[in-house]
Amino acid sequence: MYGGYSNNLQQQQESGIYVGGKELLFLGILIVIGLTLYISLINLTSAPLVLLTIPLVLYDRAFMYPMFMTISLSQGAFTDTATSGVGTADASYAESLTIATIAPILAWDLLSQKSKMVPFRFSIIYLFFLGFVFLGIFVYYQHPQNFAGLPIGTGKNAPAFHSIVKMIKLVFYLFFLRVLINYPKEMLYKIPEYTRRCMPFIIIPLGLNLLLNGRAQSGAGYSDTLQLGDVHHGTFTSTLCALSVYLFITLFSRKPNIGFFTRFFAFGTIVLVGIMIMMMGSRNGLLSFMILCAVGVYIHLVRRKIDFQFVIVSVCFIGAIVALLLSLNSPTLQRAIYMTDTEGGGDRTYYWSAGAQALSTSPIFGMGGDETASIAAVARYAPAMVEDRIMHNTYLEAAVEYGLIAALLYIAFVLFVIKWAYRLYKLALDRQDMVLAAPGLSYLIMMIAAMFVSNLWDTSIWYTVSIIFALAIRFVYPQWADKRRINTKLSFEQMASQVRVGRL
Numbered sequence: 297m298y299g300g301y302s303n304n305l306q307q308q309q310e311s312g313i314y315v316g317g318k319e320l321l322f323l324g325i326l327i328v329i330g331l332t333l334y335i336s337l338i339n340l341t342s343a344p345l346v347l348l349t350i351p352l353v354l355y356d357r358a359f360m361y362p363m364f365m366t367i368s369l370s371q372g373a374f375t376d377t378a379t380s381g382v383g384t385a386d387a388s389y390a391e392s393l394t395i396a397t398i399a400p401i402l403a404w405d406l407l408s409q410k411s412k413m414v415p416f417r418f419s420i421i422y423l424f425f426l427g428f429v430f431l432g433i434f435v436y437y438q439h440p441q442n443f444a445g446l447p448i449g450t451g452k453n454a455p456a457f458h459s460i461v462k463m464i465k466l467v468f469y470l471f472f473l474r475v476l477i478n479y480p481k482e483m484l485y486k487i488p489e490y491t492r493r494c495m496p497f498i499i500i501p502l503g504l505n506l507l508l509n510g511r512a513q514s515g516a517g518y519s520d521t522l523q524l525g526d527v528h529h530g531t532f533t534s535t536l537c538a539l540s541v542y543l544f545i546t547l548f549s550r551k552p553n554i555g556f557f558t559r560f561f562a563f564g565t566i567v568l569v570g571i572m573i574m575m576m577g578s579r580n581g582l583l584s585f586m587i588l589c590a591v592g593v594y595i596h597l598v599r600r601k602i603d604f605q606f607v608i609v610s611v612c613f614i615g616a617i618v619a620l621l622l623s624l625n626s627p628t629l630q631r632a633i634y635m636t637d638t639e640g641g642g643d644r645t646y647y648w649s650a651g652a653q654a655l656s657t658s659p660i661f662g663m664g665g666d667e668t669a670s671i672a673a674v675a676r677y678a679p680a681m682v683e684d685r686i687m688h689n690t691y692l693e694a695a696v697e698y699g700l701i702a703a704l705l706y707i708a709f710v711l712f713v714i715k716w717a718y719r720l721y722k723l724a725l726d727r728q729d730m731v732l733a734a735p736g737l738s739y740l741i742m743m744i745a746a747m748f749v750s751n752l753w754d755t756s757i758w759y760t761v762s763i764i765f766a767l768a769i770r771f772v773y774p775q776w777a778d779k780r781r782i783n784t785k786l787s788f789e790q791m792a793s794q795v796r797v798g799r800l
Contacts, residue, residue: 322493325352330497333366337505340375340525342367342390350397357405357479358486360398361763362494367394368756369535370502372527391755392461395468402475409478414470415773418765421709422470426463428702432665433459435699442664442672455666462665462753469758476766484770487763488734492542496565499540503568506575513577521577521627530688533573533581534745535756537588538738540569544592545730570619574626579635579642580748582628587741589616595721595730595737643678644688644748650677651692655700662699669697670750690746697752706752710743713761716768723772732771735763 329348336345345367352359367390374390413419433456436442443452476484502524510522523529546554546562569588573581593612597605623629635642654663654673663669670686670693687693695703717736724733739760742751751757 325355326494326497329363329366329494330501333370333498334501334505337370337373337501337524338509340373342371342374342393345370346390346393346397349394353398353401356486356490357401358483358490359494361487361759362491362498364394364759365491365535365539365756366494366498367391368754368759369498369532369539370524370527372532373505373525375525395465399468399471402472406471406475406478411474412477414474414477414765415769415777418473418769419470421712422466424705425709426466428698428705429459429462429466429665431661432698432702435661436664436666436669439658439663439669439672441676442666442669444672455664455668458666465753465755465758469762472759473762473765476762477769479766481770484767485732488542488731488767491539492545492731492734495539495542495546496561499536499543499565499569502536503572506572510575521631522575524576528749529576529578530580530745530749531751531754533576533578534584534742534749534751535754536569536572537581537584537745538741538756538760540566540588541592541734541737541741543569544588544596545734547592548596549730550728570623574623574628577627577631579628579632580745582632583748584741584745587744591737591741595733598725643682643685646678646682647674647685647688648692650674651687651689651696653677654696655692658699660699660701662695662697662702665697667693667697667750686750688749690743690749690751693750694752713739713764714743716772717764719772719776720764720767732767735760735767739764 329352332344332348336342345363349359349363349367352363371390436455436459443455476487506522506524510524513521513523524532543562543566547559547566549559570585573585589612593608597608650673651670654677663673667686673696674682674685674687687696691703691707694706714736717733717739720736721733724730739757742754742757742760745751746757
């Protein structure tokens with residue numbers, strides 16, 4: 297069966313959770329998830345996927361995160377998805393309906409359990425972002441050029457509505473985090489574990505739909521790329537690679553109850569991810585896949601014997617050469633070579649230059665908190681032949697739309713998340729179980745990719761942040777919160793005397 301783990305953290309090395317009928321039931325659930333996703337994709341509607349999420353969450357809360365991520369990953373392929381029409385999807389019927397239906401279940405969980413408060417150092421971040429979103433919409437309307445160039449039929453009030461949606465989602469993310477930290481540790485551990493087990497059954501339907509029903513697209517320097525509906529290939533491929541970390545954890549896991557078939561299944565899914573990347577023409581996806589492979593192999597070489605490291609590195613080196621030779625004529629490599637040699641890197645350089653110029657004129661509060669402000673900056677400062685698009689850099693977009701202070705806060709926020717993700721990674725190394733580190737590794741890949749796509753409000757990132765914070769608060773935060781600190785108010789003489797007597 298597809299490698300089951302114990303839902304009891306203390307017993308996870310001893311036996312699997314599911315045996316006999318329960319194991320078959322869980323496998324059946326995974327198959328149903330995969331079939332439902334494929335049916336949703338070929339019918340271009342998210343309704344079956346959203347409807348399946350409700351009974352799954354009622355059955356086991358650990359299914360929340362993998363289902364949220366599945367909907368976020370595939371939402372651009374559905375025709376019933378509402379987007380801003382100008383950039384990344386910031387309003388989705390699928391996501392909104394899922395949040396609306398799952399929120400009452402989470403509220404019941406919170407009310408029926410002893411409630412723990414989110415530590416202030418975590419919750420204050422969400423409050424700061426709420427403030428910046430609220431301020432950003434007022435700044436937006438102080439720059440008439442932001443909405444002067446909006447397409448005909450686009451409402452002038454749409455950016456205000458987008459900001460309201462962002463604030464509602466920020467409140468939900470904080471609420472989601474509070475609910476998570478009130479679950480037992482065993483439940484929290486099951487969330488990344490279920491995600492690991494779900495990944496092949498999510499990625500395979502996406503890959504089959506892309507290869508069988510993908511929309512063919514050609515352009516300068518490339519031809520016959522495949523697109524999954526209207527998904528933004530940079531965001532889609534980076535999130536796809538981030539979630540594929542779980543496949544590497546399955547492939548290299550030391551768990552005795554994960555057999556050859558499960559590892560082979562995970563390896564085949566990784567190969568499928570590589571094929572999807574090579575067919576979609578996404579340079580950011582290619583970079584994300586390379587980072588994925590490097591991270592996925594490296595984390596499993598740490599603290600392993602030298603002979604194991606030598607064998608794995610040798611196999612990976614040979615595999616990389618074979619993969620490169622087989623991919624020389626792929627749309628992604630051809631597009632990457634063309635954009636580098638002929639186009640000087642493509643239009644991203646113009647987007648970034650336009651963003652820098654816009655920032656120099658409004659450095660404190662930016663141009664306003666909506667993607668149309670970034671597009672207006674490109675329209676104003678980029679050459680005429682450049683298509684008006686968003687910044688294609690999350691950090692620069694935060695600066696252009698909300699100002700330098702907000703951008704610095706966002707960078708500090710990213711580093712803060714990575715710090716706690718690293719602490720989870722150290723714990724995972726000590727336990728020889730990388731499942732706890734998986735959300736943090738996914739986040740790392742997404743935030744590296746964020747330098748080339750605009751993912752400031754991408755829901756998959758914020759869901760992952762909530763999972764990282766919840767795991768950190770329950771598993772590693774207490775030892776850091778109680779850690780003794782040096783009293784910086786002591787004088788130098790007092791400190792020196794305490795050192796002499798061994799007190800410091």
